[in-house]
Amino acid sequence: MLKTVWGGLLGALGLVGCGAQSGVQTVDVAALRAAQQAQSGTYVLDVRTPGEYAAGHIEGAVLLPLQELPQRLSEVPAGQPVYVVCRSGKRSAQASRLLAEAGQTPLNVVGGMNAWTAAGYPVVK
Numbered sequence: 001m002l003k004t005v006w007g008g009l010l011g012a013l014g015l016v017g018c019g020a021q022s023g024v025q026t027v028d029v030a031a032l033r034a035a036q037q038a039q040s041g042t043y044v045l046d047v048r049t050p051g052e053y054a055a056g057h058i059e060g061a062v063l064l065p066l067q068e069l070p071q072r073l074s075e076v077p078a079g080q081p082v083y084v085v086c087r088s089g090k091r092s093a094q095a096s097r098l099l100a101e102a103g104q105t106p107l108n109v110v111g112g113m114n115a116w117t118a119a120g121y122p123v124v125k
Contacts, residue, residue: 024093024096024097024100024106024108025096025105025106025107025108026107026108026109026110027083027107027108027109027110028109028110028111028115029109029110029111029115029116029119029121030119032044032058032083032085032107032109032116033119033121035081035083036060041080042060042081042083043062043076043077043080043081043082043083044058044060044061044062044082044083044085045061045062045064045076045082045083045084045085045095045106046058046061046062046063046064046085046086047064047065047066047069047084047085047086047091047092047094047095048063048065048066048085048086048087048091048113049065050063050065052087052113054125055125056113056117056123056124056125057113057123057124057125058085058113058116058121058123058124059122059123059124061085064076066086066091066094066095069095069098069099070098073098073099073102073104076099076104078103078104079105080105081105081106081107082099082104082105082106082107083107083109084096084099084106084107084108084109085109085112085113085116086112086113087112087113087114088111088112088113088114089108089109089110089111089112089115091112092108092109092112093108095108096108
């Protein structure tokens with residue numbers, strides 16, 4: 001039920017879309033930034049490599065490289081939306097599918113860090 005409530009709430013706010021083939025919800029970087037500013041506790045999962053993460057990441061993002069995700073799914077909090085980010089959106093789409101299959105509520109951030117930095121949003125190193 002919580003998953004349905006979150007999906008309905010985010011959809012009503014215009015923050016969510018669905019990939020035609022994957023069924024995974026997507027958001028753009030502006031929606032992620034707005035969520036960060038509107039509420040505390042926004043969970044951002046960065047699935048890039050440690051080197052990419054160290055070069056610059058979204059403040060508060062948790063690093064969990066895509067190749068480690070299947071073994072570490074239990075580390076991702078349940079019962080809340082998980083914003084999933086990578087460099088361009090491809091790895092985060094894969095991670096989002098894995099999370100959805102595990103019963104999580106992933107939101108794939110379209111364009112990833114490329115779009116985040118292009119929008120001028122802050123990164124930390």
